[in-house]
Amino acid sequence: MTNNSVATAPTFFAAALLEWYPRHRRDLPWRHTRDPYAIWLSEVILQQTRVKQGLPYYLDFISSYPTVQDLAAAPEDEVLRHWQGLGYYSRARNMHHTAQQVVREYGGQFPTTYAGLLQLRGVGQYTAAAIASFAFDEQVAVLDGNVFRVLARVFGLTQDIAVPASRKVFQQLADTHIPADQPAEFNQAIMEFGAIQCTPAKPDCLFCPLQSQCFAFQHGMVSELPVKSKAKAARTRHFHYLVLRHADTVYMRKRGPKDIWEGLYDFHLQETDTAELSATELLTAVDALGGQLDTSRAEEPTQALRHVLSHQKVEAKFHPVWLREPLPAQALAAAGLSAFSRSQAEELPKPILIANYINKSIR
Ligand code: SF4
Numbered sequence: 001m002t003n004n005s006v007a008t009a010p011t012f013f014a015a016a017l018l019e020w021y022p023r024h025r026r027d028l029p030w031r032h033t034r035d036p037y038a039i040w041l042s043e044v045i046l047q048q049t050r051v052k053q054g055l056p057y058y059l060d061f062i063s064s065y066p067t068v069q070d071l072a073a074a075p076e077d078e079v080l081r082h083w084q085g086l087g088y089y090s091r092a093r094n095m096h097h098t099a100q101q102v103v104r105e106y107g108g109q110f111p112t113t114y115a116g117l118l119q120l121r122g123v124g125q126y127t128a129a130a131i132a133s134f135a136f137d138e139q140v141a142v143l144d145g146n147v148f149r150v151l152a153r154v155f156g157l158t159q160d161i162a163v164p165a166s167r168k169v170f171q172q173l174a175d176t177h178i179p180a181d182q183p184a185e186f187n188q189a190i191m192e193f194g195a196i197q198c199t200p201a202k203p204d205c206l207f208c209p210l211q212s213q214c215f216a217f218q219h220g221m222v223s224e225l226p227v228k229s230k231a232k233a234a235r236t237r238h239f240h241y242l243v244l245r246h247a248d249t250v251y252m253r254k255r256g257p258k259d260i261w262e263g264l265y266d267f268h269l270q271e272t273d274t275a276e277l278s279a280t281e282l283l284t285a286v287d288a289l290g291g292q293l294d295t296s297r298a299e300e301p302t303q304a305l306r307h308v309l310s311h312q313k314v315e316a317k318f319h320p321v322w323l324r325e326p327l328p329a330q331a332l333a334a335a336g337l338s339a340f341s342r343s344q345a346e347e348l349p350k351p352i353l354i355a356n357y358i359n360k361s362i363r
Contacts, residue, residue, distance in 0.1 A: 013154065014177045014186055016209045021189035024196060026051070030058065031188065036110035036135040037068045037102075043127045044095045049086060051195070057086055069108055071099040080263055080349030087309070087352070089261055094122030114140045133183040141174030142187045143167065146194025152226030153198060156215030162229045234308070239316040240277040240301075241267040241354075242285060243362070244337070246323040250345050250362060253336040260309060265348040267318070268337060275304055275315060282319060290331040297322035302361070307353045318357050 025031070028051065030042035041061055045054045060082055065071035071079070076096055083092035098121045102110055110131065111117050117128035125143070132138035141147075148161045151170050159166035178186050197204050205217050216222045244251040244267065252265045270277060270285050286293055299320040307314040332338065340348070342362055350358070 011177050012213060013210070014179050017189040017193055018179075018182060018185060020197070020209050021185065021192060025188070025192050026196070028055070029062075034135050036112075036131050038062060039131050039134050040098075040110065040123075040127065041071075041095075043130050044091060044122075045086065047091065047127075048088060054086070057083070065099075067108075068099050068102050068110070071096065072103040076263060077349055081347065084349055084355060085352045089264055089351075091122070093263060098122050110135070112136050114138055130187065133187045137183055139178055139180050139183045141171065141178045141183075142191065143170055143174060144191060144194075146191045146198075147174065149200065149226050150190055150194045150198050153203075153216035153222060154210055154214050156219065156221070156225070158225070158227050160229050161226045162231070232311075234310075234312050236313045236315060238272050238275055238304075239314055240270040240272060240282075241316060241318045241357075242270065242282070243267050243318050243320045243357075244286075244289070244291065244323060244327065245321065245362075246326050248341055249326065249339045250342065251327060251332070251337045252340055252345060252348065253338065256336075260312070260314075261351045263349070264354075265345075265350050266354045268335060275317075277301075277317065277319065282321070286321060286323075289335055289337075290328045291321075292324045294322040294324045302357070305353060305357075307351070314353070316353055318361070320361070 028042075030038055033039065042054075042058050045057050045061065049057075061071075064082060065074060074096070076093065079096045080089060080092055083089065086092070101121055102108060111119065112132075113136070114128050114132040117123055117131050118125070120128075123131075129140040129142040132140050133142065148170055151157060151173055152159075152161065155173060157169060157173070159169050161170070174190075197208060203222060205211055205214070205222060208214065208217070211217050216225045250267075252267055255261045255264050255266060268285070268289070270281065272281075283293070299322070301317045301319040304315045304317050307316060326339070327337065342358070345358055345362070
């Protein structure tokens with residue numbers, strides 16, 4: 001990061017972006033605030049989420065929890081329920097813990113510097129730079145996917161952006177261009193430019209103010225930059241959900257740590273190496289829970305539903321299992337299951353796959 005606070009003439013790059021931005025920017029609610037809490041909230045929600053998808057979540061969070069104190073005081077289940085559908089649930093849990101940290105250790109006030117913000121749990125370089133510049137006018141350049149792309153193309157950087165060591169090169173370059181007197185505007189401008197002009201596919205080069213100085217455009221390398229090596233192929237996991245029901249009760253459990261969807265609710269799970277769960281395997285699993293099938297109410301399992309996460313694919317099948325009697329309390333405790341009515345199940349925080357199943361198939 002640069003500490004140079006002497007105002008110098010903006011570089012061609014900064015000047016073009018600052019001229020472009022006011023004419024093209026989208027009117028988004030978090031651009032009308034200097035409140036570090038609201039800015040932080042928007043940044044956490046927008047990480048790996050498109051603006052269109054994230055906007056309703058931001059509006060919901062800011063109205064449900066107008067201050068960091070409100071968020072800190074909320075029960076985790078409630079926060080996860082508000083987050084439901086955004087994915088990356090560890091971000092929601094981290095966000096909740098960070099709010100509690102701000103209240104507990106900082107008297108409810110966010111640190112006012114980049115270095116101070118980095119001390120907060122779950123706040124990385126990008127988020128710290130965004131808050132420090134947008135809320136406190138600190139001259140620190142943000143680097144997100146949009147910024148990497150714009151810099152790589154305009155300046156012809158060929159370093160692999162999937163490799164952490166490349167970050168330094170991009171950071172140094174961004175730091176040489178961020179103006180001391182308009183750091184927030186510059187950061188907003190470069191991110192917005194990447195989001196709507198210099199897009200991953202089909203950037204609008206024809207009407208681009210940087211066209212004559214853009215390395216990628218001038219060298220016919222727009223589709224080759226930025227260089228990004230492919231992530232490892234995601235592994236596939238086969239989930240067989242036993243949707244155990246008796247009368248108006250459905251049995252669900254809260255997922256534990258060290259796996260996806262920590263803290264969210266799903267059904268009793270049999271994970272297998274194959275796409276099928278045989279009738280014998282299903283019976284054995286119900287037996288192990290001390291349950292007895294109500295054979296008069298047999299239902300077919302669903303087709304496998306695919307859910308793609310960042311590092312794995314889940315192929316989930318739901319097997320409705322009607323029971324003759326409620327499950328014994330001991331078996332429930334051993335399997336981590338609890339009994340819920342449909343409306344209670346509706347209110348629990350759940351992976352979107354589970355929420356969709358309940359909406360569609362549980363009456
Ligand atoms: S000319 Fe094309 S590739 Fe270069 S900055 Fe403009 S939009 Fe991006």
